[in-house]
Amino acid sequence: MKPKKPAQGGPRGQRTAGTGKARTSGGPAKSGTGAAGTGRGPSPKAAGGRQYASRGAGRTGRVAAPGEPAGKKPGEKTLGGEQVEGRQAVRELLIAGKRRVKEVWVSGELAETEIIGDIMEIARSMRVQVTEVARKRLESQARSEAPQGVLAFAAPLPEVELGTMLQRKPNNPPFLVAVDGVTDPGNLGALLRCCDGAGVHGVILPRHRAVHITPTAAKAAAGAVEHVPMSLVGGLPAALARVKEAGIWVVGLDDEADRSLFDIADLAREGICLVLGAEGNGLSRLVRDRCDMIVSIPMRGRLSSLNVSAAAALATYEVTRHRSR
Numbered sequence: 001m002k003p004k005k006p007a008q009g010g011p012r013g014q015r016t017a018g019t020g021k022a023r024t025s026g027g028p029a030k031s032g033t034g035a036a037g038t039g040r041g042p043s044p045k046a047a048g049g050r051q052y053a054s055r056g057a058g059r060t061g062r063v064a065a066p067g068e069p070a071g072k073k074p075g076e077k078t079l080g081g082e083q084v085e086g087r088q089a090v091r092e093l094l095i096a097g098k099r100r101v102k103e104v105w106v107s108g109e110l111a112e113t114e115i116i117g118d119i120m121e122i123a124r125s126m127r128v129q130v131t132e133v134a135r136k137r138l139e140s141q142a143r144s145e146a147p148q149g150v151l152a153f154a155a156p157l158p159e160v161e162l163g164t165m166l167q168r169k170p171n172n173p174p175f176l177v178a179v180d181g182v183t184d185p186g187n188l189g190a191l192l193r194c195c196d197g198a199g200v201h202g203v204i205l206p207r208h209r210a211v212h213i214t215p216t217a218a219k220a221a222a223g224a225v226e227h228v229p230m231s232l233v234g235g236l237p238a239a240l241a242r243v244k245e246a247g248i249w250v251v252g253l254d255d256e257a258d259r260s261l262f263d264i265a266d267l268a269r270e271g272i273c274l275v276l277g278a279e280g281n282g283l284s285r286l287v288r289d290r291c292d293m294i295v296s297i298p299m300r301g302r303l304s305s306l307n308v309s310a311a312a313a314l315a316t317y318e319v320t321r322h323r324s325r
Contacts, residue, residue: 079205079232081157081213081225085147087115092223093152094122099226100155101128105141107149108132119150143215157213160229162239165202166246173271174248175319178204180236180287181278182308185211189220190309191276196224198316204239204273207232240290243273250275252283252291253315255305261295261318268322274315279308 084093094101104123110116123130135149142151165176177200182188188211195203211217212232218225233239240250248271251264264272275291277283288294297306297314306314 077207077212077232079157079159079213079230081218082154083143083151083215084154084218085142085144085151085215086219086222087113087119087148087150088222089219089225090150090152091115091119091122092226093154094119094126094128096223096226097126099157101126102153102155104128104130104152105133105138105150106130107135107138109135110149116150144219145216147215147219151215157225157230160202160231162204162231162233162242165204165229165231166243166248168271173269174246174273175199175201175271175323176204176243176248176273177202177312177316178236178240178243178250178273178275178287179206179210180275180283181206181210181281182276183209183211183278185214185217186220187279187307187309188213189217189222189224190307191312192217192221192224192228194309194313194316196221196228198313198320200228200316202229202231204231204233204236204243206236207234236284237286237290240273240275240287244290244292247271248273249293250291252288252294253277253296253311254282254288254294255296255299256282257294257296259293259295261297261315263295264293264318265322267293268319272319274312274319276308276312276315279305 084090090104093099094104101123104119106116106120120130138147138149138151166174168174177191177195179188179191182191192203205212213221213225213230231239244250249267250273251267252275253261254277275283275287277287283291283294297311299305305311
């Protein structure tokens with residue numbers, strides 16, 4: 001169901017969801033997010049008279065809000081996630097309802113589909129403004145390669161304190177994943193999707209020298225960023241030391257390890273934190289030194305390693321397999 005045209009005399013080139021008589025009800029706050037790297041945000045005519053500040057770097061850079069979240073130092077990296085692109089990612093953002101959605105853009109050239117209908121129906125029920133824009137306008141605002149004609153502006157993703165992740169629950173020991181130096185947003189998004197599917201309780205990310213939740217990462221995660229708790233830490237080695245102090249096993253994955261992933265057995269049923277390194281570099285020396293055990297994924301073919309998201313899928317589901325027994 002497409003957005004209706006506004007009453008005559010409205011801004012040219014823009015149509016908003018609803019009757020056209022109450023265009024601003026349920027719309028975003030006057031400050032919001034915008035394009036990263038290009039410095040181009042939605043013009044007042046294309047976004048209901050609201051401009052979105054723009055900061056970040058490149059097409060896969062973080063799209064930040066005009067002001068950093070409370071408690072953060074100016075310029076300090078946060079999780080991001082303020083611009084969400086792709087049909088599944090936007091629909092899951094709305095369904096989850098865990099953070100404020102300021103506005104949804106839909107390409108005026110999209111064909112009617114079930115998922116687009118879902119997005120518009122959920123947005124209207126939540127009093128979120130849906131704006132129909134030209135395809136070129138939407139694609140110029142997008143920061144992923146294929147936004148699928150839909151993007152949303154939302155409040156930043158909340159961070160979870162590491163101490164909260166380390167808390168134990170009866171009959172459900174912590175199951176965590178730590179990511180060391182992954183800089184590709186597509187890999188991070190796919191990894192988070194695996195973590196959600198396998199039932200991981202939380203993901204630990206370094207605050208620096210690692211990618212966070214860019215539009216590309218959020219799209220690759222297909223909505224998992226709304227459900228997987230994430231903690232940003234100043235230094236991963238120090239964070240892993242805290243994990244060990246909490247009585248949680250730290251198991252790193254490395255291609256050159258002598259022990260197999262399939263040897264973790266009983267450790268999987270206890271509190272466990274899997275540590276995954278970046279492709280090529282693998283685990284850094286300090287991170288490796290903090291691990292209780294280093295394991296590898298057996299490779300029977302000619303290639304020596306797997307993509308980090310594929311490795312995450314195998315490792316997390318191996319833990320889940322043992323825990324399901």
